[in-house]
Amino acid sequence: MVDLIGDIHGHADKLEEILAIMGYVKEGGVYQHPAKRKLVFLGDYIDRGPKIRETLQIVKAMCDAGHARAIMGNHEFNAICFHTKDKERGGFYRKHTVVEIDQHIETLRQFRNYTQEWEQVYLPWFHTLPLYLEQDDFRAVHACWDDTHINWLETNSIYEFIQGQKRISEMVLAQYAAKKSPVYEVLEELLKGKEFDLPAGQEFVDKDGTTRKSARIKWFQPVEDRKLHKDVFLGIGEEFGDLVLDESIHAALHRYDADKSVFFGHYWLKGKPTDALAKSICLDYSVAKDGHLVAYRLDSKEFVIV
Ligand SMILES: [Mn+2]
Structure with a gap:
């Protein structure tokens, strides 16, 4: 039994509220479900909201304990690029001009006194977040499901292992930053849409x-x-x-016409979700812009909205 949760953007209070409504309880500091339900988080844990560090603590602890899986959002990928030095060309793989800083400023501020934790725990964890999930009964991606891109990722690894740590390779980050090779379009469209x-x-x-x-x-x-x-x-x-x-x-x-349901976030939709039987279901209703945090219960096909 699976529940999925859309973009959180540092709104840990709303996250705890929605977890409680769905019957998850905190035991030993980690949320879990007495009926062993599993959560899937659709990305964009950081930036914008007031409790980014708390959000990451909740989400990562659930993943580490096997109660949840978390996929990559564009904000986590941007953070990787923002904080990784481009050794060949100088600077970082994501620019540090005002637009990029503005998007990331709340995370920078809230981790000001926890830089070691940010660098040694969360950034390395972001590198390991899958770009999509394909299960027997559903699919999940942050912004857009495209079979061509998924197939590309199944035959081309974007990772390297440094001292046993799985990371998105320097080569891939460089190609993405230069908007070159298929990898740019694959990452851009899965994480940011078309x-x-x-x-x-x-x-x-x-x-x-x-x-x-x-x-x-x-x-x-x-x-x-x-x-x-x-x-x-x-x-x-x-x-x-x-x-x-x-x-x-x-x-x-582009169209999505597979029979399997796909869940995604990213689009800052307004209002509340209505069609719980659709094949493609967005769970991002702008919690970071006075909207709602939205979850979906896969077995009962119901939205949970806070
Ligand atoms: Mn997003």
Whole structure:
């Protein structure tokens, strides 16, 4: 019996609340379920919220004790890149300009007096987090399930072992930072989702004030519900939302049509989830932006929302 939990972003209080509602109890400092239910965490444990260190303690302790599994979110991957020195080109694999620092600042602040723990416990742990989970009865990925990328990862290792420690290899981090080799697209799309170049003239200004010519897509939208631009594109200008999707765009957009359910987070959806029987189910409802932390109980097909 499995429960899945979406993006937490340092909201440990909400995490403890949702665990209690689902019947998990703390024993010996580790949450576990009397009926031996297992948890799956969908990534993005760090950044933004007030209790990042506590969140990591809860999640990692459950994983270490075999009560949970945690996959990688883009924030954990970004942290690896942010803190790993690029020995060839200098600097770090993720830039330290204001945009990147701003996204990561709460984690930096909250670990200011725990740098050894951050460097020796949590960063090494992030390296070991799987990019996806494939089980008999469900799949999990942080942002977007794409069979081509999953197949690539099944035949190409992104890891190296240093003194017995599994790590994402320096070569992979360098290729990702240089946006080169298939590894860039694989990591980018599994962890951050897919984008699509908009038709000419449909540029829009995003929430950070940047003019964008491509939009993130709702790859998880069932094909039969893809009628208008707003059904498939995220964040686009309102004036384009009601445009009817033309056939060529419709055909080019990624779709998920497997029978197995896939669970993911990442998309900062608003409101509350409604369709518990969908094949692709997002569990990120913006807990870090006054929204909800959301879990899903796989056996009873129910959402738990706090
Ligand atoms: Mn994310």
